Amino acid sequence: GGIITQTPKFLIGQEGQKLTLKCQQNFNHDTMYWYRQDSGKGLRLIYYSITENDLQKGDLSEGYDASREKKSSFSLTVTSAQKNEMAVFLCASRTGTGGDYEQYFGPGTRLTVL
Amino acid sequence: QQKVQQSPESLIVPEGAMTSLNCTFSDSASQYFAWYRQHSGKAPKALMSIFSNGEKEEGRFTIHLNKASLHFSLHIRDSQPSDSALYLCAVSMTNTGYQNFYFGKGTSLTVIP
Numbered sequence: 366g367g368i369i370t371q372t373p374k375f376l377i378g379q380e381g382q383k384l385t386l387k388c389q390q391n392f393n394h395d396t397m398y399w400y401r402q403d404s405g406k407g408l409r410l411i412y413y414s415i416t417e418n419d420l421q422k423g424d425l426s427e428g429y430d431a432s433r434e435k436k437s438s439f440s441l442t443v444t445s446a447q448k449n450e451m452a453v454f455l456c457a458s459r460t461g462t463g464g465d466y467e468q469y470f471g472p473g474t475r476l477t478v479l
Numbered sequence: 480q481q482k483v484q485q486s487p488e489s490l491i492v493p494e495g496a497m498t499s500l501n502c503t504f505s506d507s508a509s510q511y512f513a514w515y516r517q518h519s520g521k522a523p524k525a526l527m528s529i530f531s532n533g534e535k536e537e538g539r540f541t542i543h544l545n546k547a548s549l550h551f552s553l554h555i556r557d558s559q560p561s562d563s564a565l566y567l568c569a570v571s572m573t574n575t576g577y578q579n580f581y582f583g584k585g586t587s588l589t590v591i592p
Contacts, residue, residue, distance in 0.1 A: 369522075396578055407485075407567055407584035408523070415578055423579070424480075455522065466511055466571060468580065470522035 367392035369471035371456050377477045384443040386474045388456030397439040398457040398468065401425055401450070408455065414439055446478045481506045483570050485583035493591050498555040500586045502568030505549065511571040512544055514553045517585075518564045526566075527553070558590045 370389045378384045390397065396415050400408040410423030412431035420431050428450070430442040439456060453475050457468040482505040492498050502512075513528035527542045529535050529551070534543045544551040555562055565585045572579070 398580075400582075408582040410579065410581075413578060415576075421578070466513070467525040467528065468515075468523075470524070472522050 367394075367469070369456055369458060369469060371454075371471040371474050373474060374472070375475050375477070377479065378443075378446045379479055380446055380448055382446045384446055384476070386441045386443075386454050386456075386476075388439045388441075388471060389437055390439075390456075390458040390469075390471075391437065392458055392460070392469060393436070394458035394460050394469075395436070396459050397433065398459075399423075399429075399431060399439065399441045400455045400457065401452045402455055402473075403452045411441065411454075443476070446476070448478050451476055451478050481509070481570060481572070481581040483568060483581045483583040485566075485568055485586050487586060488584075489587040489589070491589045491591060492558050494558060494560060496558050496590075498558045498562070498588060498590075500553045500555075500566050500568075500588070501550065502552065502570075502583055503550050504570045504581070506570075506572060507546070507549065508572050509546075509549075509570045510573045512542070512551045513569045513571075514540075514542060515567040515569060515582075516564045517567060523567055555588075558588075560590045560592050563588055563590050 398413045399411040409425045414433040432440045453473040456471040514526040515523040517523040539556045541554040568583045
């Protein structure tokens with residue numbers, strides 16, 4: 366088995382501030398994802414990465430940057446925090462091969478913007 | 480642009496009931512279909528997935544796919560209070576190598592003892 370760790374668990378920032386969320390996985394998975402979940406609703410894809418140094422934009426990428434410098438880690442930066450993006454940010458990973466497309470999720474980072 | 484919609488938005492059922500959750504998608508090139516369950520305050524966790532038309536059963540859970548109708552569903556037999564959660568459907572396509580997933584907004588299920 367493996368685990369996905371997200372830090373911090375809670376992140377409080379000021380409007381306009383640049384904020385970074387981090388994700389680590391020890392599954393040795395190829396693909397990693399960042400999703401945003403607003404108030405108990407569905408997941409919207411922000412960025413994903415199929416290998417180290419690869420970045421693919423999702424439908425919600427505007428206002429965010431991402432970085433995948435190592436296979437095991439994937440970071441997300443909110444470039445200028447806005448009050449309407451208070452949400453839970455979920456990181457996920459999955460293997461890239463073998464027909465198993467199940468995604469494994471981390472516990473999330475809850476973002477509050479003051 | 481893939482659109483994934485779930486119905487109903489919320490559902491309350493008594494313990495022991497059969498529960499049916501629905502998911503429709505817009506892109507006929509979709510090839511992979513999955514259900515995830517998210518208990519309150521927890522991470523989503525995969526429940527079941529299917530590629531081909533038809534049914535797949537695992538314990539109390541059955542997934543049914545009809546690609547021609549752009550529809551798949553999750554049926555929970557003998558629903559339990561521990562099944563109370565947000566259920567998310569997800570769809571992926573071969574043209575993204577199954578890397579990009581589209582999720583619905585979820586169905587909130589409450590099972591009353």
